[in-house]
Amino acid sequence: MSLRIALLGMLAAGGPSSGYDLAKQFEGSLSHVWAARHSQIYPELNKLEVDELATVTDDGARGRKVYTITDAGRSALDSWLRTTEARQRVRSESGLRMFLLPLLPPGEAVPLLRQEAALYAAQVAELEAERERHSPPTKPGRNGWYALDLGIRQMTAIRDWASETADHLEGLGK
């Protein structure tokens, strides 16, 4: 279900797009919350068309098919966003690693935590550079600025946790 919503969301936000365009977004900005490959995207777009939530509005060069969200698609998206089902089904491999790292003996855990902190610090820096290029929206958006902001905050939280947890574990050792 969520892939379908993500596709409708992208079509609503970014305007008419091809599967190829969407696949790039799923590798880029969206990948922090929901990744998808073209092998999953193309069949789903076809289903979206069958269900009349999107239509092919242009057949461009190289077999390019441009999809546009329909009114039915918009209302399906809106109603999904409105139903705040608090079901937070999260699946994060790096989260799992964080969860388990402090279980190692401190001598092992501390360097690994520092490594994670550095990794997230680098990602934060990268995303902040990305943010510099886009200014905060002054008109009711349709751009990814807010999502980027959220990504930065989350990565920052992890970075700080990893760093402070390493400090704390180190403190215990002495």
Add this chain to the structure above:
Amino acid sequence: MSLRIALLGMLAAGGPSSGYDLAKQFEGSLSHVWAARHSQIYPELNKLEVDELATVTDDGARGRKVYTITDAGRSALDSWLRTTEARQRVRSESGLRMFLLPLLPPGEAVPLLRQEAALYAAQVAELEAERERHSPPTKPGRNGWYALDLGIRQMTAIRDWASETADHLEGLGK
């Protein structure tokens, strides 16, 4: 692969446990990063035994089978934790919702964002109460305090983002 690691991690951290015990942990603390049902856990424990990463050390009442991690299991876990494959395959339904919410017209988005902020505020409060009951470890742990701390930080980040994004969108409307 990750389910296997999660199980080994739980066995390493919490000591010998049954599938039933583990299932409860996957519904509780661990569920913030990785959820699993008993229907997936039991078969995986059997595989763990076949691969000699864990052994059944006690057959209790009601068919209860207590698994203990083996040395091979520990080293499998350790080597997984040491390989910092930065592959962050994340899959977060609520993250997707956050990503898409600001795409709605502000009149709709703002109340929904406030709602999300309230929801996360409540969760933060709940986790903080939980943290009150466990004091920060003074010995090299094996308890879930750090994981709880991380959970709180992440939820706080989302709460603040939702709240500030709502403010910002509201500001644009005027």
Add this chain to the structure above:
DNA sequence: CAGAACATGTAACCGGTTACATGATTTT
């Protein structure tokens, strides 16, 4: 004209969810 990037698709497989199924022990 060769290689990169564009562009869409299918198939086999694996991991995970839902639902079905069963039985033992404890609590009320």
Add this chain to the structure above:
DNA sequence: AAAATCATGTAACCGGTTACATGTTCTG
């Protein structure tokens, strides 16, 4: 004695990943 909780399992299905497969257009 009934209901709740403990405890483990299986099977059908669905969503997602990896790999295979094909053809077009642009760039150097």
